[in-house]
Amino acid sequence: MTSRVGRLTAGLLICLLSAACGLPAEDEPRQADLPRNPLTSRTATTAGTEPPGEVTEVLCLVRDGRLVQTVRRVSAPPSLQHHVEALVAGPTEAERAGGLTTALATTTLKVGVPAGSTEARVEVADNEEGARSDETIAYAQIVCTLTSREDVNSVVFTRDGEALGVPRGDGSLSREPLRIGDYASLLAPA
Template sequence: MTTRAGRLVAALLSCLLGAACGLPAEDEPRKAELPRRPLTSPAATTAGTEPPGEVVEVLCLVRDGRIVQAVRRVSAPPTVQRQLETLAAGPTEAERANGLTTALAATTLRVDVPAGSTEAQVEVAETDESNARSDETLAYGQIVCTLTSRADVNSVVFTRGGDVLQVPRADGSLSRGPLGAGDYADLIAPA
């Protein structure tokens, strides 16, 4: 009988200790306050540099030859085209001060995600071959990783004049796609 009584007392004490964890019960859910700074930055940003928004926009920029996610707060969810244009515009002054750059140089891009599809089709304008860049793989990786960070895009295909392009992946191979962030995993900086 003693062991049974001991188990009952132990169970009762466990319940009482669990109930007394220091958090009061609430009848209504509590609103969670999100940080008003880039989630990837260990330090808070200077107040007033960018107005706080209600949603985040992920842009994949470059630091030390690796792809890094930069998170910006915006007032409304950006369209796929708007997010691509923001990426092509490059890092903000604060992001540049934090060592972020871009491999996209004066690139004109147009994106389409057909209705009912999760595959983005990025039309790349004809480039001036005299301005060829050695970091072309990073540029394609930036685009793919930025677009696939969205919930409505799972893969990316690059085209020029309606023809599917072969683009470099992180392993140096060429692919006609569809491409995902995993194709550039070796270039993505650890979080």
């Protein structure tokens, strides 16, 4: 008897929970419009859905002191160096009209990933004129942009080949590999 009551109670509970989800029941399935492809995917998409060779390039730009992921469509996957150069070049005219900027203007960076690794090493030139007020957001832009790629999981900054202590989103300095989570407080709400 108890098992029968338990099954009845479980069935009733399932009915109540499914009715309480806030979505009305529908008689027929609805067509879902899915995104063109994942932002970091390099795999081919279904034939005819987008121009041949078109891939996404994610750049993390700045609006009101917060990181904003911007997606550009490019004809081929960018090299790490080209990706960073596009970030340093800053927003396009249309992106600037949308209020986007960069904290990286006039910054010189060289980037690479050692063979068999997913840790990008970013060499920062020694041409900075002291501390910058936007230093944290500048490093955050680089980490956010590079870790948006499928071939990069973390970023280490170096100067003359030595690990450089850079500010994280919480203001602490780190010489360790950085990930986007280290700058979560700087991400603009989606």
